[in-house]
Amino acid sequence: MSEVKYSKEHEWIKLEGDVATIGITKHATEMLGDIVFAELPEKGSSVEKDGTAGVVESTKAASDVYTPVSGEVVDTNQEIVDDPSKINQDPENNAWFFRLKIKDKSEMDSLMNKEDYDKFAKESNS
Amino acid sequence: METKKTSLYQLHQDCNAKFVEFAGYQMPIQYSEGILEEHKFTRNHSGIFDVSHMGQLFIFGGDELIKDLEKIFPLDLKNLKINHSKYSFLMDKGAGIQDDLIITKINEGFLIILNAACKVNDFKILKGLLNEKYKMVLDENRSLIAIQGPKSSQILNEFVDGVKNLNFMSGNWFMFENQKVYITRSGYTGEDGFEISIPNEFAYKLTRELINRGSKLVGLGARDTLRLEAGLCLYGNDLDKDKTPVEANLKWAISKERITKGDFIGSDIIIKQLNNGVTKIRVGIKPEGKVIAREKTKIFNQLDIHIGEITSGTFGPSVNGPVAMGYVENKFSKKNTKVFLEVRGKKYPASVCSLPFYKKSYVKGAV
Incomplete structure (x- = not known):
């Protein structure tokens, strides 16, 4: 059983084991527009909850x-670095x-479920 | 202050524009297809740009006006033919650029197209410099619609007969719906195209005609990527009061004949810089990888010494990679000079390159 949760910074997170x-x-990609650059954290590095773990750039801005949670980076998606337009297509x-x-599953607790996130995204849009 | 709307505001809304405030106007940054598609459509087909926020300044007068304007602009205006245009700048005494502009000689005097953010101030400056001797109208009753891209000439000529015969950087009066519209063959995208000055009430109808014939609305987002690929300057980024036309590498726009006499505002500094060189100069910068270096990015030489700054940088959709321009110390301005750009604390390799990034396809003569 895996559940998808969402952060206020417009990330989604799916936990398996x-x-x-x-x-x-998707809401984030719609706000950003065409994404033309993506930078990911290094494999093996550690990231802290709410810390920076990458960059996306549209033609307009970075x-x-x-x-949304802390942990060790075990894999990164090179495909979106090679072709950032894939982020807009299937975010x-x-x-x-x-x-x-x-590191700590309880960090997931404060995140939103789909229904709450959709409501949050709708409100933050207006 | 309440933001202004152009006469096409409703049309932008109907076309699902995303708006941004620019120079006090609500302007479309993009429509539903997005900046990349709008950019490519302009390069391959024909894009429509609402640039009605820009200033359309009419100054009425004859020979005396020509003499007076030559004291302001570094142009050979007396030998400029009627309906011909020149790119120029409004400088201060130190040759600092207060605005860049297009000036066209018309029967009644001159039409000057000014940047939106500068137009009110330009009007005041020019009124002062001309001692209120001439009738000057910063016309808010006219819209300015640009149509740019290889199919533009054919599309516009379908219902405004004769525009296809205009040469680049020249214009004329044409009729649309029994209205006088002034059309120049010009633009700011690196593509062949036109700019149409039209009474506000008819701007919607004209734009609809263009759309019905296959052209599409394009927002300010793509206008920026198009102009940067074409190596063209954006006032406020690449040009400002702290930069002179010589430093901006725009000396081609200064009339040689006028330099010998040197009797225009800022001419002392211009002549000095042309003779002795400048310490900083605008160049194209091509990052080697995919990282985008935006305005204010610091430029370093191979010895890690700070030598300049990026003034415009984005992703160039037709180049399919990052493009930028900026100012570097003159000794590092040679083509292919290796430099480093500091982005998010890391230094990335790049090189000085010639402009434009994307080759122009302006029509020089009649088709």
Whole structure:
């Protein structure tokens, strides 16, 4: 059983065992516009909850990507670095950013479920 | 202060524009297809740009006005033919650029297209410099619509007969719906195209005609990527009061004939810089990898010494990679000079390159 949760910084996180897959939401890609550059954390590095773990750039501006939980980076998605337009095409599936071996499952508790996130995204849009 | 809207605001909304405030106006940054598609459509087909926020300044007068304007602009205006345009700048006494502009000689005097953010101040400066001798109108009743890209000439000529015969950087009056519209063959994208000055009430109808014939609205986002690929300057980024036309590498726009006499505002500094050289100069910068270096990015030489700054940088959709321009110390301005750009604390390799990044396809003569 895996559940997808969402952060206020517009990341999604899917936990399977103790490995979390993290990406940015469709709503985030719609706000950013065409994404033309992506930078990911280094494999083997450690990231802290709410810390910077990557960068995406549209033609207009650069935005940080944050990690909603702490952990060690065990995998990164080179495909989105090679072709950042994939992030706009399929942000919540194939265009994941990185995978973490997480330290503390309880960090997931403060994150939003889909229904709450959709409401949050709608409100933050207006 | 309340933001202004152009006469096409409703149309932008109907076309799902995302708006941004720019120079006090609500302007479309992009439409539903996005900046990349809009950029490519302009390069391959024909894009419509609402640039009605820009100033359209009419100054009415004859020979005396020509003499007076030559004291302000470094142009050979007396030999400029009627309906011909020149790129120029409004300088201060130190040759600092207060605005860059396009000036066209018309029967009644001159039409000057000014940047939106500068137009009110330019009007005041020019009124003062001309001692209120001439009738000057910063016309808010006219819209300015640009159509840019290889199919633009064919599309516009379908209902404004004769525009295809205009040469680059020249214009004329045409009729649309029994209205006088002034059309120049010009633009700011590196593509062939036109700018149409039209009464506000008819701007919607004209734009609809263009859309019905296959052209598409393009926002300010793509306008920025297009102009940067074409190596063209954006006032406020690449040009400002702390930079002179010589430093901005725009000396081609200064009339040689006028330099010998040197009797225009800022001419002392211009002549000095042309003779003795400048310490900083605008160049193209091509990052080697994929990292985008935006405005204010610091430029370093191979010895890690700070030598300049990026003034515009983005992803160039037609180049399919990052593009930038900036100012470097003159001795590092040679083509292919290796430099480093500091982005998010890391230094990335790049090289000085010639402009434009994307080759122009302006029409020089009649088709």
